[in-house]
Amino acid sequence: xxxxxxxxxxxxxxxxxxxxxxxxxxxxxxxxxxxxxxxxxxxxxxxxxxxxxxxxxxxxxxxxxxxxxxxxxxxxxxxxxxxxxxxxxxxxxxxxxxxxxxxxxxxxxxxxxxxxxxxxxxxxxxxxxxxxxxxxxxxxxxxxxxxxxxxxxxxxxxxxxxxxxxxxxxxxxxxxxxxxxxxxxxxxxxxxxxxxxxxxxxxxxxxxxxxxxxxxxxxxxxxxxxxxxxxxxxxxxxxxxxxxxxxxxxxxxxxxxxxxxxxxxxxxxxxxxxxxxxxxxxxxxxxxxxxxxxxxxxxxxxxxxxxxxxxxxxxxxxxxxxxxxxxxxxxxxxxxxxxxxxxxxxxxxxxxxxxxxxxxxxxxxxxxxxxxxxxxxxxxxxxxxxxxxxxxxxxxxxxxxxxxxxxxxxxxxxxxxxxxxxxxxxxxxxxxxxxxxxxxxxxxxxxxxxxxxxxxxxxxxxxxxxxxxxxxxxxxxxxxxxxxxxxxxxxxxxxxxxxxxxxxxxxxxxxxxxxxxxxxxxxxxxxxxxxxxxxxxxxxx
Amino acid sequence: xxxxxxxxxxxxxxxxxxxxxxxxxxxxxxxxxxxxxxxxxxxxxxxxxxxxxxxxxxxxxxxxxxxxxxxxxxxxxxxxxxxxxxxxxxxxxxxxxxxxxxxxxxxxxxxxxxxxxxxxxxxxxxxxxxxxxxxxxxxxxxxxxxxxxxxxxxxxxxxxxxxxxxxxxxxxxxxxxxxxxxxxxxxxxxxxxxxxxxx
Ligand code: HEM
Ligand SMILES: [Cu+2]
Numbered sequence: 001x002x003x004x005x006x007x008x009x010x011x012x013x014x015x016x017x018x019x020x021x022x023x024x025x026x027x028x029x030x031x032x033x034x035x036x037x038x039x040x041x042x043x044x045x046x047x048x049x050x051x052x053x054x055x056x057x058x059x060x061x062x063x064x065x066x067x068x069x070x071x072x073x074x075x076x077x078x079x080x081x082x083x084x085x086x087x088x089x090x091x092x093x094x095x096x097x098x099x100x101x102x103x104x105x106x107x108x109x110x111x112x113x114x115x116x117x118x119x120x121x122x123x124x125x126x127x128x129x130x131x132x133x134x135x136x137x138x139x140x141x142x143x144x145x146x147x148x149x150x151x152x153x154x155x156x157x158x159x160x161x162x163x164x165x166x167x168x169x170x171x172x173x174x175x176x177x178x179x180x181x182x183x184x185x186x187x188x189x190x191x192x193x194x195x196x197x198x199x200x201x202x203x204x205x206x207x208x209x210x211x212x213x214x215x216x217x218x219x220x221x222x223x224x225x226x227x228x229x230x231x232x233x234x235x236x237x238x239x240x241x242x243x244x245x246x247x248x249x250x251x252x253x254x255x256x257x258x259x260x261x262x263x264x265x266x267x268x269x270x271x272x273x274x275x276x277x278x279x280x281x282x283x284x285x286x287x288x289x290x291x292x293x294x295x296x297x298x299x300x301x302x303x304x305x306x307x308x309x310x311x312x313x314x315x316x317x318x319x320x321x322x323x324x325x326x327x328x329x330x331x332x333x334x335x336x337x338x339x340x341x342x343x344x345x346x347x348x349x350x351x352x353x354x355x356x357x358x359x360x361x362x363x364x365x366x367x368x369x370x371x372x373x374x375x376x377x378x379x380x381x382x383x384x385x386x387x388x389x390x391x392x393x394x395x396x397x398x399x400x401x402x403x404x405x406x407x408x409x410x411x412x413x414x415x416x417x418x419x420x421x422x423x424x425x426x427x428x429x430x431x432x433x434x435x436x437x438x439x440x441x442x443x444x445x446x447x448x449x450x451x452x453x454x455x456x457x458x459x460x461x462x463x464x465x466x467x468x469x470x471x472x473x474x475x476x477x478x479x480x481x482x483x484x485x486x487x488x489x490x491x492x493x494x495x496x497x498x499x500x501x502x503x504x505x506x507x508x509x510x511x512x513x514x515x516x517x518x519x520x521x522x523x524x525x526x527x528x529x530x531x532x533x534x535x536x537x538x539x540x541x
Numbered sequence: 542x543x544x545x546x547x548x549x550x551x552x553x554x555x556x557x558x559x560x561x562x563x564x565x566x567x568x569x570x571x572x573x574x575x576x577x578x579x580x581x582x583x584x585x586x587x588x589x590x591x592x593x594x595x596x597x598x599x600x601x602x603x604x605x606x607x608x609x610x611x612x613x614x615x616x617x618x619x620x621x622x623x624x625x626x627x628x629x630x631x632x633x634x635x636x637x638x639x640x641x642x643x644x645x646x647x648x649x650x651x652x653x654x655x656x657x658x659x660x661x662x663x664x665x666x667x668x669x670x671x672x673x674x675x676x677x678x679x680x681x682x683x684x685x686x687x688x689x690x691x692x693x694x695x696x697x698x699x700x701x702x703x704x705x706x707x708x709x710x711x712x713x714x715x716x717x718x719x720x721x722x723x724x725x726x727x728x729x730x731x732x733x734x735x736x737x738x739x740x
Contacts, residue, residue: 110551177558185551215562219569223679231659232675234573239664240584240672245576249569 010416010513027112030414030514032119033097039126040094041483043085048479050078055438055472058465061457071455072141073156077133079144080161084168085126087399088257091264092210093122093175095406096203098414100179102507103197105188105524107517110181114174121171125164132160143453145254148235148246152227159228162221169214169221172260176210179203190526197505197530198287202267205291209256209263213299217253220246247309251302259298261395262362263291265402266333269355272409273337275503276352277344280531283336290329297326307375308382316375323373330366334359349501350424354405357432361397365390368443383453386446389439397435404431404482409501411490416512418496419489427485430478437471502538505530549713556717560724563687567728570680574735577672584669589740591656591670592677596647597737600640601729607636608726611695611719621709623702630699630715633722637692644685648678677736684728691725694718 011030015022023031054074057064066074097115101108109115133139136157142150146165151158183204187196196204223246226232233239235246274281281287303311303319311319337359346352368390371377381387412418445464450457457465499508506526510518528534578585614629655662658675698718701707707714 107546110548111555114555173559173562177555177562180558181551181555184554185548211558211562212565215566216569219566222683226658226679232679233658233671234675234679238668239675240577240581240668240670241675242576242580245573249572 008416008511010511011516012513014516025116027108027116028516029097029101029108029112029115032115033094033099034414035119036089036097036122037094039122040086040090043081043126044090045483047078047081047086048476050074050081052472052476054078055469057455058457059469060466061459061462063456066455068455069141072143072453073133073139075453076140076143076161077129080129080140080165082395083144083257084165085122085129087261087395088168088172089122089175090261090399090403091268091406092179092203092206092260093118093171095199095268095403095410096175096179096264099410099507100182100200100203101186102510102514102518103200103505103530104183104186105191105506105519105526106182106186107519107523109178110185111178115178118171118174118178121167121174125167125171128160128164128167132157132164136160145250146221146224147250148224148227148243151224152235159225162224166218166221166225169218172210173214176207176214179207180211183207188524188526193288194284195526195529196288198270198281198284198291199264199267199505201288202263202270202291205295206260206263209260209295209299213253213256213260216249217257220249220253223249244306244309247306248303251305252299255302255305256295256299258391258394259294261399263294265358265399266291268402268406268409269337269358270333271503271505272351272355272405273340274531274533275501276347276349276355277341278347278502278533279340279344280529280533281336282339282342283332284529284531286332287336290332293329294326297322297329301326301373304373304378307378320373320375324370327366327370327373334363334366349408350419350421350428351405351409351501353425353428354401354408357428358398358401358405361393361401361435365393365395365397368393381446383451384446385442385450385452388452389443389446392439392442397439404428407486410507411486412493412496412500412512413498413507414513415490415493416495416497417490417493418500419485419493423481423485427478427482430474431482432478434471434473434475434478438468438475439471441465441468441471497539499536499539502533502536504528504533504536508536547711549711552713552717553720556720560720563724563728567680567683567731570676570683571731571735573676574680577669577676581669581672584667585673586740588666588670588673588677589736591651591654592737593647593650594737596643596650597733600643600647601733603636603640603643604726604729607633607640608723610636611722615712615716615719618702618707618709618712618715623705623708626702626715627699630695630702634692634695634699637688637695640688641685644681680732681736684725684732687725687728691718691722694721 011028015026015028015031017025023035026032053065054071057066057071097109136159137155138157140156140158140161141154142158146158146162183196183200223232223234227235234241235243237243270281270287301319301322303315304323307316368386372381372387372390408419408424441464445461445468446452448461448464450461450465496512498510498512501508506524507514509524610629610632614626614633617625617629651657656674657663658678663671663674695718698707698715701714
């Protein structure tokens with residue numbers, strides 16, 4: 001992270017301690033945000049390599065590059081890394097930390113030291129996860145869902161893997177507590193609830209889910225752990241336990257967790273769309289409250305993952321109905337983004353391209369989710385690669401693309417340098433095409449009946465699997481170009497001023513990179529809304 | 542940090558949210574209890590009678606008293622009585638230790654009777670009883686860990702009080718540890734009747 005000394009360096013140069021210690025002991029929210037960002041991007045790259053390996057194995061029927069056991073371990077580690085180490089912390093921990101205080105006019109979060117602690121918990125979790133792969137009885141092979149009874153009986157290293165997830169949950173809780181408190185307590189003068197940028201609103205809703213749902217996964221994983229160590233047997237029928245209860249407890253967290261994953265992404269999109277359409281966001285309060293509605297309704301639908309595991313018909317009907325209800329606030333968001341675009345003067349800069357493709361991909365994923373939420377269809381689609389396609393559309397096409405959009409939108413702010421737009425557009429196009437080819441093919445072959453988590457398949461599924469694998473290569477090339485371009489951008493890109501996009505939220509009013517404590521001697525006072533573009537113009541390139 | 546930022550209300554607010562997370566952590570176990578109780582009502586009652594109510598009752602008294610000493614410690618520090626605060630904090634820690642010692646003897650006795658997770662004697666008593674004791678050990682064990690964490694926290698604050706870093710002007714840390722301690726107490730207040738009393 002070196003900077004040319006002649007240039008103004010903001011928080012990069014103003015730290016009380018210099019060198020690496022200045023980073024790993026810093027309580028500055030921007031430095032912690034960048035620490036998170038570095039780790040999260042690394043984890044994404046590792047996870048993506050594993051995903052590509054999975055696709056490579058599925059290129060043709062038969063044993064290609066791996067045996068069944070290796071395949072099981074690979075999709076488990078891919079899932080664990082992508083869920084717990086990449087997507088849950090991705091936008092909240094990296095961009096939330098970088099931006100939340102600045103956007104509400106605060107100098108830091110409420111508990112800066114707890115914030116640093118959360119990063120250390122993340123690192124501890126990451127170390128445990130990596131150790132789980134290379135030690136004990138070999139990498140875990142349960143799938144990221146750790147379903148009993150298999151997870152309590154397999155000889156692979158599940159103990160360390162669940163401890164890792166436990167630790168990461170703790171890190172996520174600490175971030176959540178910090179954000180809720182910060183948003184309640186540290187808004188600057190004039191920053192009423194109605195003036196909060198929507199990114200902050202979604203972080204607020206997310207933080208509540210993190211706080212309220214994560215302990216449930218904590219206790220569930222702890223039970224797996226004691227079951228494996230002491231034979232506590234709480235999920236073992238022979239000892240009076242019940243394996244279905246595991247699934248309930250697991251999904252009571254893990255369904256809300258998908259909203260931990262998607263809500264901050266929606267917040268990013270709500271920031272980007274108005275700026276590049278040069279229009280105020282359509283339906284501010286509908287957007288703000290629909291985030292809370294999603295957080296609330298999302299905690300009542302967990303059992304839609306269990307239609308095939310044994311439940312009364314009544315329960316199936318109720319959970320199916322509630323699942324359809326959650327789609328409403330998500331649809332409100334989609335319609336409002338589209339209405340914001342209507343008659344706007346749209347600029348197709350790289351962040352906007354990712355934002356627009358987010359809407360498209362998330363809509364496909366969301367509609368697929370309705371197909372799965374309908375119990376009758378789900379009995380057919382359950383545990384097929386349709387499901388895998390569906391959640392990649394929502395999580396990767398949704399949150400993943402929002403994360404890329406955020407990288408393209410905010411990195412020039414924090415590094416005061418701009419990447420190459422032409423290359424960024426090329427990378428985007430490859431990612432978008434590769435993504436759709438890969439996962440559309442997976443959804444299609446899933447509808448034909450190809451099961452998920454299988455390393456081999458019947459010959460009739462051959463053509464579509466081949467298409468999906470070829471798509472994954474296009475995707476991979478796009479990702480490489482994107483990361484290289486961004487890296488070159490933050491290192492050697494053309495210097496830019498404090499407001500290259502013409503944004504109206506507070507972060508665009510402070511210098512780039514923002515100084516330590518964000519604002520000068522005076523606390524900021526806010527007088528206009530976050531999407532009020534009157535008189536705001538982008539810096540000349 | 543050039544701007545010394547202090548927000549006591551914020552600190553308490555954060556603590557309350559943290560306490561919610563603890564409640565939810567334990568609620569997972571209470572859900573398991575409720576489901577299993579409805580599945581094995583008779584076996585649960587048989588198993589419950591095997592627990593020694595005197596141990597449980599004594600520990601309830603110990604914890605309630607410790608909550609009282611902790612609440613008094615706050616009043617003491619508000620009035621600037623440092624020595625009294627220290628004494629009260631130390632009594633709380635003492636009571637926490639007493640609780641753990643008591644627990645140790647209780648568990649030793651039960652383990653002596655062959656009642657512990659994974660034991661064959663327990664398995665012979667049938668799935669309902671086994672489930673009761675497995676859940677009991679896990680819930681009480683988790684609670685015990687919380688007692689240790691809480692006592693350690695109070696220990697740290699006590700040192701800070703004696704150094705004058707926590708004083709009548711600035712005692713949020715003491716308040717927050719007291720809140721945590723009350724939570725530990727509260728969990729036990731639910732645990733005790735569910736496992737020892739009502740069945
Ligand atoms: C380069 C990008 C990626 C590729 C090529 C890829 C590919 C795959 C494949 C082939 C599977 C396994 C299918 C099966 O046999 O069941 C899979 C599973 C999975 N992927 Fe990805 N993926 C990628 C990115 C992501 C991202 C960004 C996320 C997260 C947010 C993610 C989350 C998951 C999860 C949770 C599973 C399920 C693991 C399990 O079954 O336990 N993947 N992926
Ligand atoms: Cu779900």
